[in-house]
Amino acid sequence: MIAAIRGTHDILPGEVDKWQYVERYARTLCERYGYAELRTPVIEREELFAKGTGESTDIVQKEMYAFTDKGGERVTLRPEATPSMVRAYIEHNLEHTLPAAKLYAMGPMFRYERPQKGRYRQFHQLDVEVFGMEDPAVDAEVIDLAWSLVTGLGIAQAELVVNSVGCPACRPAFQQALLAALGDNLAKLCGDCQRRSATNPLRIYDCKVPADQPIIDGLPHSVDYLCDACATHFAGVKSHLDAIGIPWTQSHRLVRGLDYYVRTTFEVLGQALGAQNALLGGGRYDGLVKKLGGADKAAIGFAAGLERLVLALPESAPIGTPARAFIVAIGEDGRAAAWTLLRALRQAGVPAQMELEARGVRSQFKRADRLAARVTLIVGGDELARGEVTLRDMATGEQRAIARDAVVTTVRDAVASTVGNKL
Numbered sequence: 001m002i003a004a005i006r007g008t009h010d011i012l013p014g015e016v017d018k019w020q021y022v023e024r025y026a027r028t029l030c031e032r033y034g035y036a037e038l039r040t041p042v043i044e045r046e047e048l049f050a051k052g053t054g055e056s057t058d059i060v061q062k063e064m065y066a067f068t069d070k071g072g073e074r075v076t077l078r079p080e081a082t083p084s085m086v087r088a089y090i091e092h093n094l095e096h097t098l099p100a101a102k103l104y105a106m107g108p109m110f111r112y113e114r115p116q117k118g119r120y121r122q123f124h125q126l127d128v129e130v131f132g133m134e135d136p137a138v139d140a141e142v143i144d145l146a147w148s149l150v151t152g153l154g155i156a157q158a159e160l161v162v163n164s165v166g167c168p169a170c171r172p173a174f175q176q177a178l179l180a181a182l183g184d185n186l187a188k189l190c191g192d193c194q195r196r197s198a199t200n201p202l203r204i205y206d207c208k209v210p211a212d213q214p215i216i217d218g219l220p221h222s223v224d225y226l227c228d229a230c231a232t233h234f235a236g237v238k239s240h241l242d243a244i245g246i247p248w249t250q251s252h253r254l255v256r257g258l259d260y261y262v263r264t265t266f267e268v269l270g271q272a273l274g275a276q277n278a279l280l281g282g283g284r285y286d287g288l289v290k291k292l293g294g295a296d297k298a299a300i301g302f303a304a305g306l307e308r309l310v311l312a313l314p315e316s317a318p319i320g321t322p323a324r325a326f327i328v329a330i331g332e333d334g335r336a337a338a339w340t341l342l343r344a345l346r347q348a349g350v351p352a353q354m355e356l357e358a359r360g361v362r363s364q365f366k367r368a369d370r371l372a373a374r375v376t377l378i379v380g381g382d383e384l385a386r387g388e389v390t391l392r393d394m395a396t397g398e399q400r401a402i403a404r405d406a407v408v409t410t411v412r413d414a415v416a417s418t419v420g421n422k423l
């Protein structure tokens with residue numbers, strides 16, 4: 001047997017119902033907030049992420065599925081969506097063609113990470129991006145969408161954490177203060193932190209090594225070094241959140257593992273998830289469009305991990321599979337009549353099934369139970385002779401005869417009233 005690759009997973013029927021529910025909810029919400037879907041390829045030029053995600057990130061240094069293709073070009077499976085969204089925004093001039101540059105995408109991402117619960121090598125993200133606006137209301141709208149996604153799915157014990165990491169004007173002073181505060185302690189930190197101190201010192205706050213934590217906890221906070229413009233902006237984001245009752249906490253440790261963030265950063269954590277507890281994360285990345293060859297545009301976005309949203313979904317989520325009908329056929333004539341009825345029901349939009357291979361009545365009813373059929377139609381010699389079929393409500397066991405001509409409309413009404421997957 002050839003097994004699936006480590007860190008990848010099949011999403012089996014049954015489990016898929018939860019995925020479809022989460023995906024449907026995410027789409028509905030994005031569209032309600034005015035976002036349009038953009039679909040980009042899963043394979044891109046390697047340099048897009050080296051430049052976009054950043055050379056100093058773990059993603060680019062250690063985790064990309066990059067290779068040389070048969071034409072000699074360096075390509076990679078995408079490790080995240082943002083650089084692709086920015087590329088497409090620039091390449092198709094979306095600034096001029098879209099009514100509002102508010103975009104979302106959903107799909108698989110690939111990172112060669114150490115797999116564990118909630119962390120995979122192929123995983124899926126909902127990605128949301130807004131281009132060309134820097135007002136704090138935009139940050140707050142994006143955070144509102146992220147928070148509404150998590151809470152609307154019924155995920156309890158979620159926590160929204162926000163921070164501001166400043167801009168190119170104020171960050172150098174903060175980085176200096178950070179390195180000065182580290183002083184001799186730098187040599188006591190892990191190898192990764194020492195490397196980060198040279199490439200992107202802010203990323204020291206991301207370190208998870210337990211022995212490093214007491215030192216990192218004592219380091220300065222970026223919010224104490226913001227320039228006036230960044231401080232005003234961050235205050236504006238928080239007051240917009242307060243005005244609509246979204247609860248946030250502030251953490252100086254929230255710097256995010258990517259190079260491009262400026263000003264606002266945020267994450268929503270799911271307390272029930274264990275070590276991999278970030279449901280989603282994002283922030284502002286005002287310099288990235290220009291860096292990737294576009295105009296000097298502000299931008300902000302977030303990515304949510306669909307695996308983690310599915311894991312955190314409560315038992316009570318209204319996932320219900322669509323109600324369906326099952327036809328039990330008795331005898332050769334019954335099977336022939338059932339075959340045409342099956343087609344008529346499906347043409348009328350009713351999910352319907354029958355046993356296509358001849359089976360006994362008991363075995364057909366067993367199948368109807370396993371399929372959780374809402375109603376069963378019994379089509380047999382006696383009923384046919386009277387121009388009727390018998391309709392059995394599988395929940396109550398109640399049976400009644402219906403005229404053959406009325407079957408399709410009756411069943412359609414019975415099933416339509418119980419179709420699941422409502423938002």
Ligand code: AMP
Pocket residue numbers: 080111113118119120121122123124125257278279280281282303304305306307308
């Ligand atoms: P990032 O793109 O690293 O900012 O991550 C955004 C979100 O994607 C995280 O909060 C997770 O929910 C999810 N995520 C990131 N990496 C993985 C992974 N390897 N496996 C599953 N989910 C992930």
